[in-house]
Amino acid sequence: MSDQSFPGGHDCRAREIVDRVGDKWSLYVIATLGEETLRFTELKRRIDGISQRMLTVTLRNLERDGIIVRTMYPVMPPRVEYSVTPLGCELLGAVTALVGWAETRVETIEKNRAAYDERAAEQTEAFG
Amino acid sequence: MSDQSFPGGHDCRAREIVDRVGDKWSLYVIATLGEETLRFTELKRRIDGISQRMLTVTLRNLERDGIIVRTMYPVMPPRVEYSVTPLGCELLGAVTALVGWAETRVETIEKNRAAYDERAAEQTEAFG
DNA sequence: CGGCATCCATGCTGATACTG
DNA sequence: CAGTATCAGCATGGATGCCG
Numbered sequence: 064m065s066d067q068s069f070p071g072g073h074d075c076r077a078r079e080i081v082d083r084v085g086d087k088w089s090l091y092v093i094a095t096l097g098e099e100t101l102r103f104t105e106l107k108r109r110i111d112g113i114s115q116r117m118l119t120v121t122l123r124n125l126e127r128d129g130i131i132v133r134t135m136y137p138v139m140p141p142r143v144e145y146s147v148t149p150l151g152c153e154l155l156g157a158v159t160a161l162v163g164w165a166e167t168r169v170e171t172i173e174k175n176r177a178a179y180d181e182r183a184a185e186q187t188e189a190f191g
Numbered sequence: 192m193s194d195q196s197f198p199g200g201h202d203c204r205a206r207e208i209v210d211r212v213g214d215k216w217s218l219y220v221i222a223t224l225g226e227e228t229l230r231f232t233e234l235k236r237r238i239d240g241i242s243q244r245m246l247t248v249t250l251r252n253l254e255r256d257g258i259i260v261r262t263m264y265p266v267m268p269p270r271v272e273y274s275v276t277p278l279g280c281e282l283l284g285a286v287t288a289l290v291g292w293a294e295t296r297v298e299t300i301e302k303n304r305a306a307y308d309e310r311a312a313e314q315t316e317a318f319g
Numbered sequence: 320c321g322g323c324a325t326c327c328a329t330g331c332t333g334a335t336a337c338t339g
Numbered sequence: 340c341a342g343t344a345t346c347a348g349c350a351t352g353g354a355t356g357c358c359g
Contacts, residue, residue, distance in 0.1 A: 129303030
């Protein structure tokens with residue numbers, strides 16, 4: 064129990080990092096930039112559904128963590144490129160594993176959910 | 192672009208699953224139950240900081256997905272045990288990888304953040 | 320193009336109180 | 340012990356408008 068730093072919950076700093084990486088958009092930004100360096104607008108186009116604001120916020124946070132790097136070219140119109148750092152590349156592996164798992168298990172989980180909901184409905188029907 | 196189901200964002204069902212698993216407490220519940228089967232109160236005690244409500248909510252969601260299983264013994268006082276399913280065990284690997292990465296990189300990331308903030312402060316100082 | 324500032328809706332979350 | 344119910348606060352996130 065003492066050699067496991069995670070479940071015990073002592074290292075809340077790791078906790079914070081996982082929260083950050085696991086927030087609504089970070090995984091997608093990381094995965095998308097993991098393929099190739101992209102400009103802001105192109106990135107936004109690829110992560111469909113993300114708002115400009117959230118892309119900006121997510122990018123800033125990841126940049127601050129050193130997971131991605133922002134390269135600005137002082138030209139008009141502005142040209143800004145984002146790419147993953149070596150640190151971000153490490154993370155990419157874990158992210159891919161997690162997302163890969165989710166994708167292969169989508170069907171199973173949706174089936175589980177449907178079954179669960181059905182059982183719940185039966186309960187309501189019987190007692191509600 | 193067509194063979195990558197994740198960054199393209201077509202499979203929003205996987206998206207939903209990742210969101211669920213990546214929410215505030217799920218990772219911790221999964222990781223903690225990954226070690227051993229536990230009762231509600233003991234689980235709450237181990238995941239320090241979680242409220243009773245959030246533990247219940249998180250547990251229900253994970254149970255619905257089939258990631259954990261709930262076993263209730265109809266006795267007084269009530270005895271309920273939670274454990275991970277085989278499906279949850281699969282996830283455990285990815286979770287462990289992600290959290291493991293976060294733990295080994297805590298120092299690096301905090302250093303990155305500090306450096307970033309310092310640069311930001313310099314900017315403010317110079318132009319603000 | 321690549322942002323930032325503002326406003327506002329949503330909902331996640333925690334605190335509290337109550338139950339079988 | 341293992342919850343449920345309710346309420347309130349705050350963070351998250353979207354929409355809009357403006358700027359270099």
